[in-house]
Amino acid sequence: MSEVRLLVGTRKGGFVLTSDGRRERWDVDGPHFGGWEIYHMKGSPVDPKRLYASQSSDWFGQVIHRSDDGGATWETVGNEFAYEGVPGTHQWYDGTQHPWEFKRVWHLEPSLTDRETVYAGVEDAALFRSGDGGKTWRELPGLREVKGHLWAPGAGGMGLHTIVLDPQDPRRMYIAISAAGAFRTDDGGQTWRPTNNGLKSPYELPDSEAEVGHCVHRIAMHPSRPNVLFMQKHWDVMRSDNAGESWREVSGNLPSDFGFVIEVHAHEPETIYVVPIKSDSEHYPPDGKLRVYRSWTGGDEWEALTNGLPQRDCYVNVLRDAMAVDSLEPCGIYFGTTGGQVYASADSGDNWLPIVRDLPAVLSVEVQTLP
Amino acid sequence: MIRVILPAHLRNLTQVQGEVALEVTVPVTQRAILDALEALYPQLRGTIRDYTTQERRAFVRFFACKQDLSLDDPDSLLPEAVASGAEPFRIVGAMAGG
Numbered sequence: 023m024s025e026v027r028l029l030v031g032t033r034k035g036g037f038v039l040t041s042d043g044r045r046e047r048w049d050v051d052g053p054h055f056g057g058w059e060i061y062h063m064k065g066s067p068v069d070p071k072r073l074y075a076s077q078s079s080d081w082f083g084q085v086i087h088r089s090d091d092g093g094a095t096w097e098t099v100g101n102e103f104a105y106e107g108v109p110g111t112h113q114w115y116d117g118t119q120h121p122w123e124f125k126r127v128w129h130l131e132p133s134l135t136d137r138e139t140v141y142a143g144v145e146d147a148a149l150f151r152s153g154d155g156g157k158t159w160r161e162l163p164g165l166r167e168v169k170g171h172l173w174a175p176g177a178g179g180m181g182l183h184t185i186v187l188d189p190q191d192p193r194r195m196y197i198a199i200s201a202a203g204a205f206r207t208d209d210g211g212q213t214w215r216p217t218n219n220g221l222k223s224p225y226e227l228p229d230s231e232a233e234v235g236h237c238v239h240r241i242a243m244h245p246s247r248p249n250v251l252f253m254q255k256h257w258d259v260m261r262s263d264n265a266g267e268s269w270r271e272v273s274g275n276l277p278s279d280f281g282f283v284i285e286v287h288a289h290e291p292e293t294i295y296v297v298p299i300k301s302d303s304e305h306y307p308p309d310g311k312l313r314v315y316r317s318w319t320g321g322d323e324w325e326a327l328t329n330g331l332p333q334r335d336c337y338v339n340v341l342r343d344a345m346a347v348d349s350l351e352p353c354g355i356y357f358g359t360t361g362g363q364v365y366a367s368a369d370s371g372d373n374w375l376p377i378v379r380d381l382p383a384v385l386s387v388e389v390q391t392l393p
Numbered sequence: 394m395i396r397v398i399l400p401a402h403l404r405n406l407t408q409v410q411g412e413v414a415l416e417v418t419v420p421v422t423q424r425a426i427l428d429a430l431e432a433l434y435p436q437l438r439g440t441i442r443d444y445t446t447q448e449r450r451a452f453v454r455f456f457a458c459k460q461d462l463s464l465d466d467p468d469s470l471l472p473e474a475v476a477s478g479a480e481p482f483r484i485v486g487a488m489a490g491g
Contacts, residue, residue, distance in 0.1 A: 057402055081452040081486040082402055082440040098406065098436035102444045 025392040026348050027092065029073065030358055031060035034382035036075055038093040041377075045354055045368040048377045054096065055087065059126075062343055062386045065092075066132040066140075070390050074140055074156060076127040084126050086142075088156050099156035103127070103144055106163040112146065113174035122146045122166070129343060131185035135192060143182030147173060147199040149211065162211035165197065169216070169234045176201035176237060183342055184241050188248045196251065196266060198238040201226075204253070206266050217266030221255060225302075239282045240342045244291035252294050252321070254284040254342075259296055261321050272321020277308045283345035287370060288353040292320040295347075295355060295371060297340040305360075306337035314357070316371050330374030331365065338363070343386035350391055358384025395426055396481040403441075403484070407434045412481060421476040423455060424467040441484060452487040 024043035030036065035053025054060075058077045066072040073089040075096065084103065087096040103124045114120035125145040133139035142150040142159060148166055150159040173180060184198035193210045196217070203218040216233050224230040226237055237256035244250065253260040253269065257280050260269040273279035278298040287293035294317050300308045307313060311334065314327040338361035348354035355367045362381040367374045397413040404410070415429045424447075431438050438444065441453055447467075449455070454463045458472045458480050474480035 056405075079402065081400075081450065082406075083443075083450060084439060085406065085436070101439045104445060 024350060026350070026354065027065070027070075027390040027392060028346075028356055028364065028377070029063035029065065029075075029093070029386075029388040029390070030364055030381065030384060031063050031075070031343075031386035032358075032362070032382040032384050033059055036060040036063050036077075037378075037381060039364065039377055043350055045348075045350070045366060048366075050378055051093070054093070055085075058085070060385065061126060062129050062388075064130050064132060064388045065390045066137055067134050068132070068137040070392055072132070072137055072155070074130040074132060076130055076142070078126040084124070086127065086130075086156050100152065100158050103142070103148075103150055103159055104161070105148060105166075106161040110166065110170065112170055112180070113172055115174070119171065122148070124148075125179065126181075128181040128183045129185055131187060134187050134189055141185050141187075141195075143185050143197060145179045145181035146175070147180045147182040147202060149182055149185070149197055151211065162207075164207070164212050165205060165214045168205060168214050172234055173199065173202040174235070184238070186241050186243050186251075188243075189245045190248050194248075194265075196241055196243075198241050198253075200239075201235065201237045203234045203236040204238050204241060204266060217262075218269075219267065220262075220269035221260065222258070222271075223256065226256060240284050242284045242286045242294070244286040247291050250291065250320075252284050252286060254281050254296055256280065256302060259284065259321060272317070274317070274322035274324055276315055276324050277313075277326075281340075282342040283340050283357060285345045285347050285355070288347045288349045289351065290318070290353075293318050293370070294320060295345065296324075297345070297357065299339060305339040310335050310337060312336040312338065312359075314355070314367075314371055314374075327367075327371045327374070329372060330367075330376075336361075341385055343388075344384050346387050346389040348389045348391045354389070356387050356389055358387045360384065394478050395421065395429075395475065396478055397426060397430060398481045398483045400484060400486040402486065403437060406436055406440070409434075419476070421471050422468050423462065423465065423471065426471070426482055427467075454485045454487050456483040456485055457481065 028039040035056040037052035041048045061076045063075040071092045075087040077085040109122035111119035129143040131141040138155045186196040188194035221236045240254045249265040251262040259273045261272045312331045315324040338359035345357040358364045360383040364377045394414045395417045
């Protein structure tokens with residue numbers, strides 16, 4: 023029978039949650055790296071036993087760990103993230119230019135085809151690549167040449183948090199940066215261009231349709247249709263049918279179109295999920311009700327999924343990397359909250375159960391479907 | 394031998410129990426100790442000093458002989474008691490406050 027492995031990063035360590043394909047009973051292993059912030063853990067699609075973890079602390083900086091046995095044991099690998107050449111500057115809060123400074127790795131994205139290749143999205147925003155399993159890292163500096171001097175950090179930091187690899191074109195990938203926007207490369211990361219046409223940010227930007235500066239929270243893609251992208255922006259849920267060339271809003275009847283996560287059903291590329299959050303200043307669900315919203319139509323028309331989720335007095339957040347889907351039938355959906363709960367649905371979102379209730383605040387959730 | 398005490402998080406990272414005993418070339422300075430420490434435990438690179446500037450990370454402190462040596466020149470001589478191994482060189486995570 024298949025097995026499911028969840029990789030959960032929290033404010034105080036990483037956890038590995040496993041279940042058989044029924045997804046009813048779960049074993050919880052951890053904390054790994056106790057006391058450290060684990061921004062993200064992710065496994066290689068080529069070799070599911072190969073895992074990467076981004077471990078960081080305000081005291082001791084960035085550490086990258088790697089496992090070759092599915093998380094049973096870990097070894098430290100390279101943690102030198104040096105910007106290429108003279109790092110240059112970006113916009114600072116007071117309008118001056120500020121030097122690029124490495125702070126942490128927000129997201130690790132293993133290659134779809136090569137076990138040893140992995141990408142890292144970092145703060146201050148840049149994209150790094152390793153071709154030796156994380157031992158050494160080189161920046162892909164062309165990204166910061168796309169008006170990087172105009173990028174300015176938001177209150178949450180200028181993190182490159184989303185890396186989406188095109189499964190049909192190994193030279194194409196998408197990234198997203200808080201308060202800078204979405205960008206695409208078609209040549210393996212050498213050159214990039216903004217893909218923010220159609221985004222509107224009237225509350226955040228003086229020019230609401232600026233080429234860069236939009237606060238993109240997350241981008242999701244179904245592997246069978248890599249030209250169709252879904253985005254949870256700061257405000258607005260968006261959709262592109264042309265590989266990010268243009269976007270249109272599909273927020274429809276959502277109770278709030280602010281949020282962080284967005285995911286696509288594993289087997290139905292027009293079925294998508296978001297978790298509405300009340301507002302940019304109130305990072306909790308509207309009306310104290312934790313609801314996942316599902317659209318069968320790729321947006322515009324949404325239904326609330328509430329069975330098993332708290333429907334009163336709930337004031338947690340669901341952060342941008344904290345939702346994932348497995349590839350079993352029916353599709354499993356998972357998300358973690360800043361209150362330390364990890365919820366699972368083994369039936370595409372119809373019903374939910376908490377796997378764990380009392381972890382530290384959850385920063386990220388990834389899932390591996392194992393044979 | 395120079396005695397070094399790591400904070401708990403870095404002991405976990407290095408799998409060290411108790412103190413670290415280091416052979417350090419004279420003159421015994423902060424830089425000499427940290428160079429020897431990172432040579433013995435490469436996974437500590439970047440966790441005590443910035444990778445690029447080699448400056449002490451903001452929330453890491455260096456204590457020895459009841460003194461805070463964090464702001465001293467990294468190339469200045471450490472107290473004789475540290476150089477002789479009578480007293481440990483302590484690497485400390487700064488108080489979080491709260």
